[in-house]
Amino acid sequence: MLSDKETIDLLEKSYNNRITLLNVLKKCGDAHLGGASSAMDILTVLYNKILKHDPANPKWEGRDIFILSAGHKAVALYVVLQSVGYFEKEILWTYNALNTKIPMHPDEKLLSGIEFPTGSLGHGLSVAAGIANAYRMDKKDNRVIALLGDGEAAEGAVWEAALGAAKYGLDNLTIIIDVNGLQSENYTSDILPVAPFEPKYLSFGWAVRTIDGHDIKQIYNALSEAPYEPKKPTCIIANTVKAKGVDFAENSPEYHHWAPPSDKMADDAIECMKKCYVMEVDKIGK
Amino acid sequence: MENDTLDFDNPQWVDFTKIFGDLLIEVAKTDDRVVFVGADSYRGGGAISYRKAFPDRFIELGVAEQNACGHAAGLAFAGKKPFFSAIANFSTGRCFEQIRNDIARTGLNVVILGRAAGISYGTAGPTHHSIDDFAVLRALPGMTIADPADYSDFKNMLFGAIKLAGPVYIRKHKQVIKKINPDPYSFKFGKGVILKQGSGLAIIACGTMVYQSYWAAYILKKKGIDAAVVNMHTIKPLDTELLGNFIESSGRIVTVEEHTIINGLGSAVSDEIAKKGGAIQLKIGFNDEWPTDGPYLEVLDWHGLTGPKIAERIEQWMKG
Numbered sequence: 001m002l003s004d005k006e007t008i009d010l011l012e013k014s015y016n017n018r019i020t021l022l023n024v025l026k027k028c029g030d031a032h033l034g035g036a037s038s039a040m041d042i043l044t045v046l047y048n049k050i051l052k053h054d055p056a057n058p059k060w061e062g063r064d065i066f067i068l069s070a071g072h073k074a075v076a077l078y079v080v081l082q083s084v085g086y087f088e089k090e091i092l093w094t095y096n097a098l099n100t101k102i103p104m105h106p107d108e109k110l111l112s113g114i115e116f117p118t119g120s121l122g123h124g125l126s127v128a129a130g131i132a133n134a135y136r137m138d139k140k141d142n143r144v145i146a147l148l149g150d151g152e153a154a155e156g157a158v159w160e161a162a163l164g165a166a167k168y169g170l171d172n173l174t175i176i177i178d179v180n181g182l183q184s185e186n187y188t189s190d191i192l193p194v195a196p197f198e199p200k201y202l203s204f205g206w207a208v209r210t211i212d213g214h215d216i217k218q219i220y221n222a223l224s225e226a227p228y229e230p231k232k233p234t235c236i237i238a239n240t241v242k243a244k245g246v247d248f249a250e251n252s253p254e255y256h257h258w259a260p261p262s263d264k265m266a267d268d269a270i271e272c273m274k275k276c277y278v279m280e281v282d283k284i285g286k
Numbered sequence: 287m288e289n290d291t292l293d294f295d296n297p298q299w300v301d302f303t304k305i306f307g308d309l310l311i312e313v314a315k316t317d318d319r320v321v322f323v324g325a326d327s328y329r330g331g332g333a334i335s336y337r338k339a340f341p342d343r344f345i346e347l348g349v350a351e352q353n354a355c356g357h358a359a360g361l362a363f364a365g366k367k368p369f370f371s372a373i374a375n376f377s378t379g380r381c382f383e384q385i386r387n388d389i390a391r392t393g394l395n396v397v398i399l400g401r402a403a404g405i406s407y408g409t410a411g412p413t414h415h416s417i418d419d420f421a422v423l424r425a426l427p428g429m430t431i432a433d434p435a436d437y438s439d440f441k442n443m444l445f446g447a448i449k450l451a452g453p454v455y456i457r458k459h460k461q462v463i464k465k466i467n468p469d470p471y472s473f474k475f476g477k478g479v480i481l482k483q484g485s486g487l488a489i490i491a492c493g494t495m496v497y498q499s500y501w502a503a504y505i506l507k508k509k510g511i512d513a514a515v516v517n518m519h520t521i522k523p524l525d526t527e528l529l530g531n532f533i534e535s536s537g538r539i540v541t542v543e544e545h546t547i548i549n550g551l552g553s554a555v556s557d558e559i560a561k562k563g564g565a566i567q568l569k570i571g572f573n574d575e576w577p578t579d580g581p582y583l584e585v586l587d588w589h590g591l592t593g594p595k596i597a598e599r600i601e602q603w604m605k606g
Contacts, residue, residue: 108392116363120387126353127388130360137321137342137366157384160353167347 002049004285007216011284014044014216015277017079018245019270020092024075026266028095030259031104033249036076038180038213038240039147043073043080045219046145055085058112064142065131067116069124070149070178071105077114078102086113122155124148125175129165129233132173145174145223151183153194159204162233166205169231174223177235178213180242186253201235213238214280245276291465294501294593298464300437303401306332306458309444310369311339317448321345321361325354325372331401331458333371355381358396359388367395367448373407374400374416374457382422389453390426396454397447403433403457404494404544408582415577420521421549423455430454430475431522433493433543433551436466439519442473450475461582463497467517478525484514487604488532488539489596492518492551495542495570498586501593502542502600509597511604513540524554533558533565540568540600544591547571568603570596 002010018040025031047053051064068077075095082092087101091111094100101110105119118124128146135142152158165173177197181188188194201208207228211218219238226234241250246269249255260266310333314320322333324346337344345361347354351372358368370377377398378385389396400419407414423429430450434440434457447454454475471479481496482503491499496517503513514532518525533539539559541552552569559565570590578588586592590599 117387117391120383122352123356123384123388126356126384127360127363129353130357130362131364132360133345133357134361134364134366138364157350157352157356160347160350161356164347164350164353164357168345 002217002220007284008281010045010048010216011277011280013048013083014041015245015273017044017076017083018273020079020083021076022266022270022273024079024092024095025258025260026263027093028097030257031075031095032072032256033246033258034182034242034255035070035073035149035178035180037244037246038242039070039073039178040076040244041214041216042147042176042178042219042238043076045216045223047080047084049220050223051145052142055113058086062142065115065128065144067124067128067144067146068106068118069128069146070121070152071118073147073149074102074104074106077106081113087111121149121152122157125158125161125165128175129161129170129173132165132170133168135172136168136170141172143172143174145176148175148177149183150177150179150181150194150197151188151191153177153197154192162201162204162206165233170233171227171229171231174226174234174236177237178240179237180240182242182251182253182256184256197235197237205232206235207232208235208237210237210239213240214244245273247272247276292500294504297497299461300464301460302434302440302458302462303330303332303460306371306399307335309441310336313444313448314340314343316445317367319365319367320448321366321368323347323354323358323361323368323370325349325351325376327372327401331371331399351376351380352384355384356388359384359392359394362394362396363392367397369397369399371399371401371458373414374403374419375414377401378416378419378422378455385423385453386426390429393428393452395448395450395452398453398455400455400457402460404459405577405585406460406582408580408585411579412576417544417546417572417577419455419457420545420551424522424549424554428452429522430520432475432520433457434459434462435493435496435517435519436463438465438467438471439473439517446473446475457493459494462494466497466500476520476523476525478528479517479519480514481517482513482515484512484536486536486538487511487600488514488516488536489542490516490518490529490532490539490551490555491542492521494544495591498591498593498596499542502596505594505597506600509601511601513600518551521551521554524558526558529555529558530562533562537565539565540570542570542591542596545571547573568600570599
């Protein structure tokens with residue numbers, strides 16, 4: 001269990017990360033604001049409290065493996081990796097620039113801390129399950145954790161992978177689905193309804209828990225208590241708000257990508273984020 | 287002719303899909319990282335014996351090639367040496383993007399097998415013919431693409447594939463000549479094998495077409511045309527040194543492949559000729575067309591890919 005102090009500490013880290021994210025947009029232009037902010041609390045908890053990893057030794061054999069299957073949220077992952085010490089902050093200001101190490105979708109050859117190149121949706125779960133299956137065969141206790149989007153669930157390969165992971169009883173595998181209800185073009189319910197996730201994953205042989213993806217304690221508990229059932233992979237359905245913290249952008253299809261049209265708009269977004277942080281802190285302990 | 291053991295009237299065939307499992311057992315004995323990954327393809331793909339020998343290193347993921355391919359990438363990421371096998375069109379086309387992003391882009395050592403590649407499943411119709419597998423894979427940097435001409439090629443490829451750094455594609459034919467390579471011969475990916483010397487003409491072939499080309503050369507020799515024959519078992523990386531020697535010495539190159547003439551062996555050879563000049567080329571294969579259906583050897587003949595038809599085509603070309 002996280003104490004309230006630990007929870008507030010993580011929340012502060014997460015909102016600092018969101019403000020850094022907005023500064024990346026302010027300095028560098030277009031990025032996937034919506035999905036990056038909806039996933040930020042999850043990523044912050046993962047890299048600060050859950051994953052075994054060592055920024056000074058990124059290829060450490062004992063590390064847990066994180067695969068960002070929803071690769072377009074990479075800008076959030078870059079901010080988090082930087083915040084825990086994987087690389088110098090200056091690299092963040094090269095987003096969208098020629099020869100950057102942090103392209104819009106992550107590239108493991110360019111940046112330590114990135115495990116696998118993603119960006120084409122529907123690949124990450126297969127790869128994560130393959131890694132988890134190898135660890136199962138070798139009796140290694142490293143965890144494999146993947147983050148997927150809800151729009152991504154339209155890819156059939158996701159469901160192929162879900163069946164395969166269940167067949168091999170991969171209880172060392174956890175996925176978090178960032179269910180923000182929107183995708184590139186519009187609401188997921190409009191483009192292709194994929195919800196509800198819980199009965200689908202249950203019927204596919206997974207152990208499932210649904211959480212508020214912005215509640216630090218729920219995120220921590222869901223991730224630290226997995227696996228919930230032996231010989232079953234874990235699915236955490238995290239209900240989130242797209243563009244969380246930027247009130248004028250929240251839950252709007254217009255903010256899947258966003259390039260702030262002016263510094264003032266970026267600064268307004270940062271002010272929104274600060275206010276949201278205060279409101280979230282107020283909720284803790286209540 | 288150098289190889290006097292061939293009987294063109296009664297050729298000795300071998301079916302790689304029948305012997306694959308026994309060979310994989312031998313490979314797996316040499317390296318405990320070897321695992322098999324199937325997409326409902328282990329029985330017809332010849333891995334029954336392997337499953338019995340190594341049940342814990344056998345993964346079957348059903349008719350779901352995209353997942354099997356991504357899963358194989360994950361296994362390789364974690365240090366395994368996966369052999370991913372499915373019917374060729376499904377192990378290359380259905381999961382092309384998984385090969386591209388998860389295996390080729392990462393440079394992981396996954397061995398992809400194209401079961402019954404080419405028109406091995408002649409009667410099975412266009413969905414089961416695979417004459418574009420080289421074409422799509424050749425566009426990917428770092429791929430090794432290999433087409434075995436006989437049993438010894440296939441065995442050497444399976445053993446050698448896990449010693450390469452990156453991804454490897456190997457065709458697993460159903461009906462291929464048992465022996466065409468010289469004895470002894472030295473196998474190395476990216477190094478062609480000269481089966482017959484000649485003058486004024488060199489036939490560069492791969493896979494099943496090596497035997498057919500050798501047969502063609504036998505026919506042509508009786509007509510006074512002395513063609514060299516090369517088993518170019520690796521389409522990528524191409525043995526440009528050996529090819530360069532034949533361009534220089536013969537000035538006429540014929541390529542023969544059980545594949546579309548677009549972006550396969552013939553195109554790889556053309557790319558070299560385009561760089562240096564020095565030769566004209568005849569490309570024999572499927573001429574940007576869908577293969578017809580029927581028994582394997584009859585489909586080959588229909589499309590002009592048997593020894594006598596190849597010889598006839600070359601003779602016309604030499605006259606023209």
